[in-house]
Structure formats: structure tokens, C-alpha cells
Amino acid sequence: MEIEKYQIDAHNQELETEHQRRFDFAAAENPQVENIISKLIQFQIGIPSWALGTGGTRFGRFSGGGEPRSLEEKIEDIGLIHQLNQSSGAVSLHIPWDKTEDYEGVKRLANHHGLRFDAMNSNTFQDQPGQAHSYKFGSLQHVNKAVRKQAIAHNIEVIRQGVAFGSDALTVWLADGSCFPGQLNFRKAFQNTLESLEEIYAALPEKWKLFVEYKAFEPNFYSTTVGDWGQSLLFANKLGPKAYTLVDLGHHLPNANIEQIVSLLLMEGKLGGFHFNDSKYGDDDLTAGSMKPYQLFLIFNELIEGMDAKGIDHATGLGWMIDASHNVKDPLEDLLQSVEAIMLAYTQALLVDKEALAVAQQENDTVKCQEILQYAFRTDARAIVQEARLRSGGAAKPLALYRTLKVREKLIAARGAKTIATGL
Amino acid sequence: MEIEKYQIDAHNQELETEHQRRFDFAAAENPQVENIISKLIQFQIGIPSWALGTGGTRFGRFSGGGEPRSLEEKIEDIGLIHQLNQSSGAVSLHIPWDKTEDYEGVKRLANHHGLRFDAMNSNTFQDQPGQAHSYKFGSLQHVNKAVRKQAIAHNIEVIRQGVAFGSDALTVWLADGSCFPGQLNFRKAFQNTLESLEEIYAALPEKWKLFVEYKAFEPNFYSTTVGDWGQSLLFANKLGPKAYTLVDLGHHLPNANIEQIVSLLLMEGKLGGFHFNDSKYGDDDLTAGSMKPYQLFLIFNELIEGMDAKGIDHATGLGWMIDASHNVKDPLEDLLQSVEAIMLAYTQALLVDKEALAVAQQENDTVKCQEILQYAFRTDARAIVQEARLRSGGAAKPLALYRTLKVREKLIAARGAKTIATGL
């Protein structure tokens, strides 16, 4: 299904007076508002194809209804979100879950929805039917060269498919690691992984990037071979200029200072992309901004500071993507909430008075530093984000319109109540 | 399959000289060794029926081969373990995974293998085919009374089946909780859960116990309604004398002092049972003793101290069970390792000089307190455990014999390489 323009218009018109009052107030309070809005309009967050179905845990999965049954329906779903918020203009594919033979058809469909193809994702953490070797004990790290070769070949195949889609980056997330002390020789696992990555790196087309994602634990519960930003950075540095670190908010040990990691990776020129989500305990994959919205703001504050210092374009310099799981929410509603939270955090971070902050830092005026950050964070940024969305042709209140239009009900009617999308 | 007595005898004979030398040394070092051995012989650890197949994570599962295809084959597997170590003489069933109509046949089979039926486990964290209401938003806590009723009825049905098997306890582990702030009214969730448990409690036969298991997080990632020992104890106290707290080692927040919890629950007369496993990050469900063997020893030290103070029999006073997942190990080998680690920790804790420790504690002689504990922990207890096992008719080295006899290969030959046991 698609939403009709007149439906969005009617919705917007109804909310116009209220919005105008709020936006006028926000604009009066924040003189730089036009500059911010133009940045917001540019800013697009990639939606992973596997986030359109209900997620689960090892204890079970409780499916909703109307889940996309094909790559085409996934793109349709992202198209719906993008129609509503105009900030979700990219799709990130996962192979083999999103295999197709009809690249041109899929590209046309994505184009129709205003979507481009973000980083491709390979999968060597699950065994596929008919696969020669198992990844039970790892893939790129595996002690058996034949297994590594298989995993390398898969990654190269994913690049090939990415080229066909018009993507320009490969994200490698490895479950590789160990569950018990002694299981692994850490050094050899690192070296094997490095050699495997080197082969994949060598297969990258020009202008492609390789994102090396790290994760502290799960599904391995003793060690992970790309376990933290330090290890990812080691790999990225050894691989070369096309290799970067990718940060997923949920992939850290308790209490980690992620914003500092972001800042240092930008300093080193090695921050490649971001997986947004939120968490309280581990890789909980909750809606972005649902648990620690101040952390999200602080991360954006460092992103902006570091990108501006390096002259990196906010919208195109890094890969921005959501990576969440939707166990108890409608996936599309969850994604709408995530994108909204990200846009709000970005807006509030743009509102920070950088010059004043630099002065306060130089004077060790800790109290003022905090005041400056919290001044921005305490500002109600919703009208600004809404204004940017309206100017882009989106809906004033995407989630409200989604419900008013009974999108989910229509998807269920069209696809059935028992469909299950590929993914976790 | 079963192991023949002559096979065990031959194995033991081969290792006899070596063992005798080691045991003689151990006996000379530890005068109380006979007393300990008689306790070890009594001590039996329950094996959960769901721990006989390969475990998995939300990212996937890599099956081994020869997994049990039925309740009967599960009991056969536990029988094999018990034949080897003579310390696994109980089985813990999980409904509906272990549904049967042939209670008498299953009981005869268990009896043949020397196994009794430990606590029954209900399952309201997954939806079963044909179920009227979904547990997506909880079971005993659910805002909808009809869902609660369904979950209560299931628990009562599990009790009924447990009676048929000759079990005398019900373990209730609830996934109930919430994933997002605001999703749940904590107080109402608690009250609903309490009312539901009261109905289940009322259905308990005389001499039955109800174990209320707690868990900090997963599969819910914001709150769990029975989230820590304090909440579990609140429920147990409100329910009455048959209700107890059950401790699973992996169900705590980082750095929790589990041995102190054990001590306090024993003080309150409310420690009911134990799920052994090990972990580094969360509910990792690793082999007992594989990650923090000293913690396991300290827990046994408190168990013995508290049980002796209360006059609770070590072997029968509490429910002892393994609850682990075997993602990268042969499940039967994993269980053999777990039981061995538990027996060693129990032995070392029995070796602690309690009188000397009490004196050192009274004198605040922290250095000596540590010396006393570590004297026991640093003692090589393997020959003592082995002697107890030999006297019970078990194998000198269960794992070695398991491999020599090619048990797994035979199970695969008999059952096939692609079988998948029910469970997680």
C-alpha cells in the first residue's frame, strides 16, 4: 500500500494552527532555526530490511501481522515510513535474507519510494541450507581455512550484489568469538580474521567502504573477536583507508562512554557509521531514545563537533542506520519512534552553543558547560523537526497519521495475519 | 543405548593404580575424607529435560547430532550421564515440551535408570499452537484476566502431570515484565502476578513446594516482574510456607554477591532451590564452574553453613538442578563437566575448617579467613570426588569413558544426525 498525498495534506492541514503556534515560538527562541531545518531536511536514516518484522529472543517470538513476505514488500514498508517522515530515505539489505534476481525491478521500486541503497550486510553467523561448512565455531576467524574461504566468498558475493543495487558499503558484523576460556587462541583468531578481511577488502570496488562492526558479547559469551572499538580500529587501520569502524549503541560493556569513543574514532578518521538503538542491559535493540535519550543527544553532540572539525558532511559523511528489534511493538511504529528520537537528538545537538561551550571548556567552567548542553537538551525541539518534515512533504505527526490511516490493518488485510518476515 | 557394567569396570580397573595413589594422598591430607565421601554419594543434581539438545541464541542454533526425539530418549540420555557419574539421579521436566500420556511407562523407564522426578517446570513465556491467548505481554501479570486464567490453568495442569510422575515441586519462571518505560504499571503487574500465584499455590498438593524463580532481565529488557531475590522473597512470603525462592546463578545484575543472597534466603527459611550454570555477561547459561569456579565454591560454602545452621539435609533439603545451554558443546559432555564442577565445589566447601573460620571471623582476622577458605579451594579435590563416584558404581573418569565408548557416535547412529530436541 501507499499513502496518498491528499491524506497527508488533510492531516497536516488539521494540525496547522497548532503547529504554527509552536513553531513560531521555537523559531523566536532559536534564531539559528532555518539553518537547522535545512540540515534536518538533508539528514536521512537508513532502515534495515530485517527490522520490518517482529523480532524475538531465544525464548520466543510473538509475531504481529502483515509482515512483509518479500524484498519488494520490505521496500514498500520503508517507503511508507519515508512517506510519513521523509527522513528514512535509505534501505540496508541483508544477504541472504534479501536475495533477489531482479535487481533492476527492486531498484526501480526503491527509486519510486525515494529510497537509496545503504550499506550491504553479510551474514556468517547463521548456517544456510545446503552450505558446505558450518559457522558454529566462527567464520572469518575459523581455524579451518575452508570455512574462512566460504565466508570470504559470501562477503564478496554480497559486494557483487551491492554493486548491482547501487550500494557503496559493506558492513561486516561477526559473531565470531568463543564461549569458554581456552576455546580460542585469541591471537590466531585475530590473525585469521584479519587475513579474511584483507581478501574481502581487496574485492571492494573503488569508492566502497568496509565497516567493521564490533560487539562486546552475544552470541558468544566469553570472547568476541571484534569485541570493542579498540579491536575494530586495529582491524580498520591494518586494512587500509577504505576500512572504518561501525558503532552500534548496544554493543558495549556496561557504563561505557560511547560518546568519547565516537569522538576518538572521528579524531582518527575511522568512524564509518552508526547503528542506532537503545538498551539497558545488553544488545537489547530497543527503540532509539527510549531508554537513554540524553546519551543519544551527547553522542550527536560529539558527532557534530567531530564532523565539523574534520569537514565531514552530516548527511553523507557517515552511514546512519537503525538496528533495532521489535518484540512488543508494531515494527513500523517502532521505526517511526526511533527516527523521531534521532531527529530530535540531532536537532538538540545542533542547538548547542558551540562557541560558548568551547569558551567554558577553556575556562574549566564545568557548571557552565553543563548549562550549555542542558539548555539545548531541555529545549522542546519537536516543532522544529516537524517543520522540517512538513517542508519535505512529510506528515505533521507520522505516528498519528499511521494510526489514523489504519496502515497496519491494511497491511494485514493485504498480506495476512500470520506472515513472518526474514530476520532475527 | 546404555553402557554395560563391564565397560565401566574395565575403565575403572585401568585407572585404578593412578587413582589409588591420588586418593591415598588426598585421604592422608584430609582426615575428614570419609565423612565427605558419604555426603558426596548422597548428593544428586537434577538434569533438566531441555538441556539434552543443542542450545541456541536469538542469532541462531547449530545443532549437533543424535539429540533425543522424545521424552523417553531424554530420560535415556540422563540415564547415560547418571550411569557414568552416579550424581545425576533426577530429571526435571518442562511442560508442554515433555508432554506424555504414558506416565507409568515413563516412570518405569526413569526408575530403570535410577532417576527420580525433580521439580516440574511450566512454560508461559512462549505461545503454543492453538492457544487461545498470547503471552506476548505477559502471563500471570497480564492486564487481561482471561490471559492470566489461561496461564494459571496451565500451571495447575503441570502440577497435575507432576503428581502423575511423582514429582513434588513446581518451578515458576516468568518472562513477564516490560521492554519500555511506561509499558507496565509495576504495582499492578506485581498484584496480578501475586493473585495468579495464589491460585496456583492453592492447587498445590500437600508436601509440594512452589519455587518462584527471579531474573534481572531477558527476554524483557526494561523490567522483570519477578526481577530479583527481594521481589521473589516478597512473593514467597505473601504466598505462604510452601513457597520458596529459586536462585539461578545467571539471573543477576553485574557484580551481584550471590553467596550473600543465598545466605540471607537460608536465614529467612525461604531458599528453595538452585539452578546451576555459569556466565560472564548475563544469563549466558554456560557450563557450571567454567567461568567463575571460586564463586561456585563460595556459594557452596554459604549453602553448607546455612543448611547446617538450620539442620537442612544437604542432599534432600533443597532442589539442585543444572540449567544451562549448550551452544558449542555436546550437551551430554557439557552436563558431565557441570556435574563434576559442582561436585568439586561442594567437596572443597566441605573441606573448609568451619570452626577455625568462625574463630577467625570473631577475631576480625580477615587474612586468616581468606587463608582458611583458599586452603580448601586450592586443595585438589578430584580424587575425593572420583572415589565417591567409584564407590557408587560410576566411572573413574566419566567424560573420558563417554568418549572412549563413542556414546555420541552411537546416539547419532541410532537417532540420526539431524534430530532436534525440544527446548530453547
Next chain:
Amino acid sequence: MEIEKYQIDAHNQELETEHQRRFDFAAAENPQVENIISKLIQFQIGIPSWALGTGGTRFGRFSGGGEPRSLEEKIEDIGLIHQLNQSSGAVSLHIPWDKTEDYEGVKRLANHHGLRFDAMNSNTFQDQPGQAHSYKFGSLQHVNKAVRKQAIAHNIEVIRQGVAFGSDALTVWLADGSCFPGQLNFRKAFQNTLESLEEIYAALPEKWKLFVEYKAFEPNFYSTTVGDWGQSLLFANKLGPKAYTLVDLGHHLPNANIEQIVSLLLMEGKLGGFHFNDSKYGDDDLTAGSMKPYQLFLIFNELIEGMDAKGIDHATGLGWMIDASHNVKDPLEDLLQSVEAIMLAYTQALLVDKEALAVAQQENDTVKCQEILQYAFRTDARAIVQEARLRSGGAAKPLALYRTLKVREKLIAARGAKTIATGL
């Protein structure tokens, strides 16, 4: 020093237009604003006498200047804060740091500043000169009865002094615990502590409350005898109706869900009071709201929900206090920031649409539950808090006026640059 009324008036007048515009907008957005303001005016947060000097860590302390040299100067400092924000109308004393002979004089001074005396705090975690017995190995838990007697007597003496001041509560925070496995018999430590608390409890005047504060770790690094809310609740229940649990935000294990604890303690009728601060790693004692402002909001959301359900008055039903350490900030500025953050969180929690939330919870509409909470949290509440403060006679922007008036410089001039206040 004191701030003159005309100074506050001038400051307020200068900011009047700006404030009026913002408040008008906020009032138009939030129809219940008058009701909220009247609650804000009532709400007072106690300031601990030990929070007026520079804090430190075991690695050192970097004093600022102008720290109060006496109890009178501490009250003067709190008076300054209260003049500015009109929300800090109580002082919490710590004995022996705040010993005096002149109760009447001190009470007159406090009265002059509009301050009442909140809970008294005893200290059995440090040895005082001339003390007969050391607390090196605990106080109320100590294996030696003479030490326990000394600690009990101290607490009773603190009650006596509290009566003289007109306080009506005693907070007992115990460092008691152990640093090494084996050092302590957990059960005996609990029993000794309970007996000691019973003696203190028996000495409570009518209408007094006893707050039993818990803490997970530090300064003991293996076990703490009142280590979590479960243990504190056990003590409070065994002691009787005057005994309550006190929650300090920084006293939990990593990732603890404090708001759930708050809800359950209110359900049990045993939540007595609160120590506000913020933290990332442990008991970091940072400015309230500086690290996890959303958590602070969620806690207030549960406080309001639970207190309203029980008919507990927000302003007087519980003990509200800041307990922070100011290592790199001017203590008075830090306290102004903390109070502001608390008032904002309280306001936002009051803004939550409780009826709609209850409906959404009943419908398991997780998405809407989150929307409702975040609608309130994303609202800019500053103008509302400012309006309440102005109506109470406080300053529009307390921190700004504090700086404009050069309060710290004047305190240094009056007291010297090298003064060191008693405290940590």
C-alpha cells in the same frame, strides 16, 4: 552573607518579558499548569550539611574557597540557595560533623532562613578522636558487642540532638560489610545489625521515622550488610512501622531498574525517603540529572503514581534530599543545578497524562505508553518551574543571579580561600 530582596527583584524584572512569553506559551500548552505550580511551590528538597564543601575521592580533594567553617555558616549557605530557588527549605545534619551546644541559636538561624530540620544522619563509618572502639570492621554488625553498643549509643545521641533541633527522622547509613570472602558470617552480621537497629528503634520518639539506607558496595568491596532494597526492606519490616527504606540513586548495581524498586517500596508502604544524585559507574555522587535525566523523570513518574495511589502528600510524605559530592564544581552552584533538575523532572512527571497512560497500559499499547511519557519529558518545563519560583519570591534564574552577585567571591572574602568544610 545574604542576598537582598531588591537584588532578586531587579534580576527578575530584567528577565520578566522573556519569562512571560515563555510561560504564556507553556501555560497555553499545558492546561493543568496552575495545579502543577501549586505543587511545585510546596515541594522542598533538603540540603545535607556536608554538601557545602568541596568533595573528594580517595585520590585527593581539590578545595575551592569560602567553604563554611561552622554549622552556622553551613546554614547560611543553604539559606542563600533557598533564597534563590525557594525550593531548598530544609537542612539535613550529620553528627558529629555538625555538633553544637547552641541548639536554640542554630534553630533561630535556620528559622530566619526559612529552613526546617530534615532527617538527622549518624556516622559510624569513621573513627572519631578519642573513640573507645574502632569501626574498622563494622559498627552495628560488629562481632564485638562493645563496638555495637558504642555505635548504638551514638545513634541514640543523634536522635537526642535531632529532637533538640526539631527533626523527626534518623537516617542510618552503614558502611558495614566485608572486603573479602570469608571475612563475615553474613547471617550473623545481619542478626547483629538487626539487634542493634532494634535498640535504636526503641529509642525513637513518637512520630519519628527511621530510614534504613542501602548500598551495593563501597567502602566495602565484597559485601555490604544492608546491600540492596531487599535487605533494607527485611530490616524495615522486622523493625516495625516507624522503619522505612531510603533510596540513594547511586547505591545500586549496574543497570538496576530503580524506578521499579521505588514503585514496589511504595506498594509495601515502606519507602521513606530519597537521596538524589546522579552517576555513571558507581556512587559517583554527581549533580542530580546531569547524567541520566530521563531516569530521574521515570523515578518521579513512579513516585507520583505510587504516592497518589496511597494518598501520600508529595511535599511531606517522603524525605527528599540531595546527597552529592562536588569535586569539580562550586558546591552551591552544583546544588542549584541539582534542585533545578529535580524540579524539572517533578514537573515533567506531573505533566504525564495518567489517565491516558492507564488506558494504554490496559491495552498493551506499548507505543502509546512511550509516546505519553515522552510527550511529557520532551516538554520544556523550565518556564513552569521558573514561574513557581517567582511566585515564591525566588529568583528567575538562580544560578545566573548567584554569579552576577558574585556570591562565591564574597564568601571567599568573608571566610578565606583555604577553608575546608567538614564532610567527605
Next chain:
Amino acid sequence: MEIEKYQIDAHNQELETEHQRRFDFAAAENPQVENIISKLIQFQIGIPSWALGTGGTRFGRFSGGGEPRSLEEKIEDIGLIHQLNQSSGAVSLHIPWDKTEDYEGVKRLANHHGLRFDAMNSNTFQDQPGQAHSYKFGSLQHVNKAVRKQAIAHNIEVIRQGVAFGSDALTVWLADGSCFPGQLNFRKAFQNTLESLEEIYAALPEKWKLFVEYKAFEPNFYSTTVGDWGQSLLFANKLGPKAYTLVDLGHHLPNANIEQIVSLLLMEGKLGGFHFNDSKYGDDDLTAGSMKPYQLFLIFNELIEGMDAKGIDHATGLGWMIDASHNVKDPLEDLLQSVEAIMLAYTQALLVDKEALAVAQQENDTVKCQEILQYAFRTDARAIVQEARLRSGGAAKPLALYRTLKVREKLIAARGAKTIATGL
């Protein structure tokens, strides 16, 4: 005081029969025992000068008696330990706590006790009387160049003093960081620190090493500028071949896999040294091996694996040091316990069958990998360590002899009961 040789001899003679029986058993079990003993005899662990007095927390310090009042008495104390265990043959000094003018006298004294001078430690986390600039807001990271210059000069002065003592390494531990979001520009803090370290590095004599120690948190509670191994490695790599990372066991986030870090740092040729201690919650600075002895063993397993692979001599290739705090123990007893635990872990790690482990790893035989490691860990290594100590002229049971000889009582008699050593 010094212990007389005849006292050690008498003690050893008394325990000879018992020891011989145990050692004979151990030697029969472990054919490689002579090889291990020769390694143990070489292995020496540095004792920090600040670990000889009672430690404390921010909540207080409970002094013992007989603490060393001077550098000479500190060396005397270490001499006592070394006499007893013959494994503590190095001292690590801390400037300014250990300032002296009499380098030759101190060197003679150390030489008399068989001690060499390990890494020097600078102190820029505290302000010293008369110091021009404060380190309240950092030292090498400070926004003010004058402060950085002061801190650099101090480090260079420490090198100068180290040369006079005959040391050959400088350990830089920085408390630098921030307590609040916004306080610091992470990138500038990193760059300032790097520039400062470069100046210190330039002042290193030939053959000297610079150890860059990292720490996750405390005393700063938001960010630390050298916060994890990744950051330390970045600094070490940018500085040059003389710069290395130093690992302190207590300086990590919860659940960190320290042994993997050790392995990777060795792989990169950048592991410089080690601070041994143990912890449960944070930088608890407890006795080595008192909390997680298996972790200590696993770390040594990686150390040996990595050092052997690189051809690094165990005894001299890295800097080995204890860094603990003794809040509730006699410092000398605590150090004796720590050294014993370290020697046991080292011995058990030497007992690991490396070839078999390599094979099992190559076969992904996780069960056997664990068996191999735990076989070594479960071995009672005490008689082997004792034999090595006896051959070196030490005492059979250092702690027992320390108590028999009433060393602490004699130190108190000589120095007084109220002495307080410099340190934390």
C-alpha cells in the same frame, strides 16, 4: 627489623617432612616440575612503596600500626617480605611520596635486601604544597599550557630521580578526565595529553620504557582521557617504540575480558607491564587472587602463550607489580597473600599442556580445551611454589612465619602504633 636466617631455617625444618611428602606427590604428578621451579625462582614481583601502609577510601581510613615512616623503612618492609618469599625482589617508587636526597644510601639499603628498582611512578593526580598550578582539572590534558608544562616537568624530574636509583621505566597513570558531559573536549584532551607525553617521551634515557596506564573511571566519573586499552595503545603507538601499555586488573568496565586484551597487546608488541590486584565492583584494589583466582590463571595463561610466541623472557620481559590497597588487612600480610596467589596462578598456567591445547583448539574441541585448562587449575600447586621458595632461601610458609615471629608487633614496637605511611 630483619628476620634471621636461623629463624627461617628452623621454620623450614619443622615443616620439612610434610612439605617433602606433598612435593614428592606433586613432582610425580607433573613431570615438568623442575622446569617450572626454575622459572618460579626467576620470577619477581615488584612491590609499590605506597602499598606498605593501610589504605583507605573516601569514607575514611583505619590505620594499623608500625607503618613505615620513611623511604628507608618502606624498603625495610619490602626486604622483610622478600626474605620470606624470595619473590618480591623489586621496589616501585612514587614521587613525591618517596623523595630522598640520599640516592646512594637508599640504593645500598635496597641492595642489602636484594631489591632492585622497578618502574618509577609520577603523581599528577594530587596537588602538592607550594605547587604553582592545580591539577583539579587535569594535568597532561589540561587546557592551560602552564599546567601541562608543570606536569611534564614533574615527570621528567621523576625520570631523573629514577636514573639515580637505577630504575629503567616510568609509569604514567593519569587521573585526567571529566566528571560531567560537556566539561571536556575529548579530542583536545587527547591531543594535549599526547603532546605532553611526547615531551616526556623525549626525555627518556636510552633503554627506558614508558608505561601508559589506562583506567575506565575514578576519580573522574564521566570520562577518563586514557580510559581503556584502545586509548592507551593509540598513545603508545603514536609515541614510539619505548612506549607501552600497562594493564591494571581493576581498571576495566564490568565483565571486561582482560585476558583477551593481554593477548592482543602482546600480539601488537605493546604490553609493557602489569599491576596485580583483584576486584568485584571497580578499582577495589583487593588482594590478588582473592576474588577471581580463575581469571588470574587465565591471564597468566595468555601471558605465557603470548610471551613464548614472541620470545619474551617471563621474568624480565614485562614489568610485574602489585598495586593494591589494604583497608582491612595488615599490608605486609596482604602482600604475602598477593604474591602467593600470583605465584600459584603462574605455576598453574605453566602446567597447562600447550601442545594439547593447540590441537584441541584446532579441532574446535571446546570440551577438551576446557578440560586442559581446568586440569591445570585444579592441580594443587602449593608444594611446587613452596619448593621453589625453599630453594631460593625463603620460608616454607611465609605468612605463618611472619606471624610466628610477631613481625607486626615488632614493627609497632619500633615505629609506634600511630604512624601513617605516605600513599592513598
